[in-house]
Amino acid sequence: MMSINTVMVEKYRNNFLREVEANVEEGEWVKMCMQCGVCAGSCPLGDAWEHPPQEIFMMIRAGKREDVLTSDSMWMCTSCYNCIVRCPRELPITHIMHGLAHYARRLGIQPKNNPTQWFCDVFWNNMMKKGRVNELKLGLSLYFKNGFLSGIKESLKNAGLGLNMVKARRMSPMDFFGGHGVKDISGLQKMIKKAQELEADRIDRHGG
Ligand code: SF4
Ligand code: SF4
Missing domain, CATH: 1.10.1060.10 (Alpha-helical ferredoxin)
Known part of the structure; x- marks a missing residue:
């Protein structure tokens, strides 16, 4: 007792x-x-x-x-x-x-409609496609987040900024055609998948 x-x-x-x-x-x-x-x-x-x-x-x-x-x-x-x-x-x-x-x-109890989490997911998915971030697609994902019309308005508003980024070589014209990627994208994806499995296994065994 x-x-x-x-x-x-x-x-x-x-x-x-x-x-x-x-x-x-x-x-x-x-x-x-x-x-x-x-x-x-x-x-x-x-x-x-x-x-x-x-x-x-x-x-x-x-x-x-x-x-x-x-x-x-x-x-x-x-x-x-x-x-x-x-x-x-x-x-x-x-x-x-x-x-x-x-x-x-x-x-699974994080706050709903959380802009930071949304941006993290978009950034991660963008980067995982080719191993490098495609700034053009990332920007467009942000602009069109609230629908087509709002996306068009935002894109037009920031068109000058985009052109200046291209001129300053902060954004590549190649981004319009899919952008650059790493040489061995499938190797990179396998490596990340393995790291995620190891992390999930560690969390299962020890927490944190
Ligand atoms: S790292 Fe910066 S933003 Fe984050 S809690 Fe600390 S002071 Fe605030
Ligand atoms: S001890 Fe550190 S964490 Fe705690 S209130 Fe002070 S600055 Fe913040």
């Missing part, structure tokens, strides 16, 4: 913090946060987010699993590393934020 103390400890043990420690990249650092607020004050976008990093870490420790994993704040991190260089406890904040977003996605 469990003692009253054991029952109390079980009751108040924070399962979500343990879940984060086991499954999220660098999640074991969350408990080291001393809530000084330096990261929130240093984040160039923190004011625009519902929950800046400091608050996310506090919510994890408070066991607010659903609020954290369905928040879009982690998806807004631009990896500027301002927070990391200033955190007095040296928490790898950027990696934790991305780790939380990745974990929410693995669970």
